[in-house]
Amino acid sequence: MPDWLDVVVRSIIFVVVLFLMTKMLGKRQLAELSFFEYIAGITIGGITSEVVMGLERSILNAIIGIFIFSAVPFFMELISLKSKKVRDFVEGTGTVFIKDGKIMEENLKKEKYSTDELLELLRKKNVFNIAEVQFAILEQSGDLNVLLKKEHRPVTIKDLQIPYQSEKEPQTVIMDGEILDEPLSVAGLNRRWLHEELDKLGVTKENVFLGQVDSNGQLTVDLYDDQIKVPSPQEKPLLLATIKKCQADLELFALATDSKHAKAMYAKNANKLKDMLQKLEPVLHD
Template sequence: MPVWLEVAIRSISIIIGLFIITRILGKKPLSKLSFFEYIIGITVGDIAGTLSMDLGISLEEGITSILIWSLFPVLTSRISLRNKKFRNFVEGNSTIFIKNGKILEENLKREKYTVDELLEQLRKKDVFRVADVEFAVLEPNGDLNILLKREKQPLTVGDVFPNPPSEKEPQTVIMDGMILDEPLATMGLSRGWLKQQLDKQGVAIENVFLAQVDSYGQLTLDLYDDKIQISEPQEKKLLLAAIKKVQADFELFALQTESKEAKELYQTNAEKMQTLLQKVEPFLRN
C-alpha cells in the first residue's frame, strides 16, 4: 500500500473516531471545560495527530491510548453526577470574592487572584465600584458572577408592572424559502394564515429567507433581497386601537342613553376597559 494512501486512511479513520468521541463527551462549550478536561483534549489531539502521520506507531496501540484518554473524563463525569463529594474533588468549589460590598482578601490569595484581575472582571460586567456589588463568586470554570445590590440593579418590567404577561419564544415558520409546519402548529396557525399574511405584504414564499411569529401573532420577515422594503407588523397597534375604540364607544353610549341602568352599565364597562388599557398599553406600544 502506498504511504500516502495509508496516511489518508489513518487520518480519515481518526477524524471519524474523534467525531464520535466528541458526541459521547456532550455539548459542553470550550469556555466551560475544566483545566483537567482542557489538558485531556490537547493530549487526545496530539496523540491523534501523531498516530495519523507516524506509520511506525501501531494503529491498535494508538486507538487504545485515545480511547483511554477520551473515556476517562466520561467516567469521571458519570461519577460526578451521582456523587457530590467526588464532583467537588474533580471540578472544585465556587469561591466567594465579594460579600456585602467587601472584598474577601483571603479568598483572593487562595485562588491566586490579584485585585487588578478582580477589577478587570468587574469592569467586563459593567461594574466599576466594588461597593455596588452585593455578592461576587468565582465559579470552578473561572467565570466571575456577580449580584448587584438591590438599589443598583437595573429596572425590569416586573418592577413597574406587577404580574406582567408571559411571553413565549418566537417560532421560525419559514426558513430558506420553505414552510415549517411544526412551528406553525405550535402557534396554533396554518399555512393558509401564513400565505394570507404574506399576501398582505406582497411577498412570495420563495423570496423569504427567514420568517418568525412572536407570541402576539406578529409575523416578521427577512428577505433574500434586502433592498425590498416591507412594512412593520401592525397587529399590536391594531389591537391597541381596537381597545381604545371599545372604551370610547362605552363612554359615548353612556352619554347618549337615557336609561339609568344602561348608563351605569356602560360607565362600568368603560372603567373596566380603561383599567385594561392602562395595563396593556405599555406592552402593545412596542
C-alpha cells in the same frame, strides 16, 4: 501505498475516531472542561499527530490509547453526577471574592488573583465600582458571577408594578424559503394562516429567508432581497386604537344623554373598556 496516501487515510480515520470520542464526552465549552477532560484533550491531540505523521506507528494502538483517555473523563463525569464529594474534588468549587460588599483578600490569594485581575473581571460584567457589588463568586470555569446591591440593579417591570404578559419563545415557521410544519403546529397555526399573513405582507414564501411567529401570533419575515421594504404589522395598533375610540365614544354618549339609565349604562361599559385597555395595552402596544 504511497506515504502521502497513507497520511490521508490515517487522517480520515482519526477525524472519525476523534469525532466519536468528542460526542461521547459531551457538549462542554472549552472554559468548562474538567481537569481530566483538559488532560485527555492534550494527550489525544499528541497521540493523533504522532500516528498520523509517524507512518511506522500502529493505528490500532493509537485508537486504544485515545479510547482510554476518552473513557477516563467520561466515567469520572458519571461518578461526579452521583457523588458531590467526587464532583467537588474533580471539578472544584466556587470561590467567593466579594461578600456583603467586602473583598475576601485571603480568597484572592488562594486563587492567585491580583486586585487588578479582580477589577478586570468586574469590568467584563460592566461593573466599575466595587462599592456597588453585594456578592461575587469565581466559578469553577474561571468566570466571575456578580450580584449587585439592590439599589444598583436594573429596574424590572415587576419593580414598577406594570401589567405584563409572559412570553414564549418565537417559532421559526419559514427557513430558506421552505415552510416548517412542526413549529407551525407548536404555535397552534397552519399553512392557510401563514399564506394569508404572507399575502398581507405582499411576499411569497420563496422570497422569505427567515420567518418567525412570536407568542402573540404575529409574523415577522426577513427577505432574501434586503432592498424590499416589508410593512410593519398593523393589526395590534389598529385594535388598540379601535378599543380606545369605543371607550371614548361611550364616555361621550354618557355625557350627551339626559336619560339616567342610559347614562349609567354608557358609563359602566366605558369603565369596563378602560379596565380592559389597562390589561391589553402592554400586549397591543406597538
